[in-house]
Amino acid sequence: MTNANIFHHVHDTRKLYRRLLDSMAKPGKINTIADLLRGVPESCPCSSGTYALAQTLLDQQVSFYYASQELNADAAERAIEWTTGSHHTASHAADYLFIDTPPEMDEIDSIMQSVRIGTLAEPEKSATIALHVRRLSGADDLALPIILRGPGINGWHLLSVDGMNMEWLRLRSERNREYPTGCDFILFDDDGQIAALPRTTLIERRDF
Template sequence: MITDTAAVRGAALDAVAAQRVYRSALEALSRPGTVHPLPPSGYPAALLPVLALADLDTGTHLVDLPGDAWEPIVEVATGAPVVEVHAARYVTVLDPAAAADAVAHAHPGSAASPESGATVVIAVESVVGGDPVLLTGPGVAGELLFAPRGVDPAIWTIREGRVADFPAGIDLLFVDPDGGIVGVPRTTTATTTTR
């Protein structure tokens, strides 16, 4: 559990780190399935996108690991309001066991307002070495296998339903403890496969 109030007050990323996170997240979503580096920090790597991208007008929702309490740090560092998962623009899932539920309830936006669709950031054991999915679509040269380790396979079926009404939909960012970030935006088709 996080109890250091100084850590809560000093949690904001500096401008250089925030810019690096922004660039890596943008590259990850522009080039689905490819690994991009996040800068080192004193926080779980999966927190970095919300720390860099959320602001006063951006609802956030955080699913902590049992016993952790990162939500106050995110709230103070970003000034972003904490909301229920279905209303959040950024959903951060530090507990992999809760990822499928978060994907199922994340807000997909609408055809008239696709930009309000959520970005769901999911902490994974690794962005390589797991069960592969085949990615195709814009930003992918032909097709690409993406194999995150520590991901509930149900996520892919749930995601398919959440992106069915394009341009509405959700975008996914997978982040491992070493700071590798991989994007699967709503424009990407993800097909489960076997090794």
């Protein structure tokens, strides 16, 4: 019997992982993890979404990079290391990158130019970027509406994002040009919603 008000590092991470797998298999589909985030400690120095995703994806075998404009970024790095057994490293060496607050344009460029995309012989050595945005929607009601096509999508799928700089998508297109190399994106918002942009997904800007 577990306390429903505490994030459980076994049961809740399994639930989140299943929902994340569903998002990866169906690019652009929005899944909610809000019920799981309610158990994240209020004292956590990073966002609840980053905390939950880090507990789910990280262990002693992988490394991570954490970026935030907040003053408690160092505390967040230490907390993630302590609770997952993973270790913090530079963006070019990390298996997972957690971007918790909107970075400046030059930082986006630096991250995307250095992020691991694997090689043709070893594509599995690529990285995944978990990007915190303000809001996700399946309608055309947010600042950045995009059309998704590719594996896992029947025809096309609309995803709208608020709080995501277009530079992420422009550089993603450049780095993911030569399949199977590339990096995957996980988007998560303030309402506890997640969506995935695997490297195989083609993205078009929708103008209204």
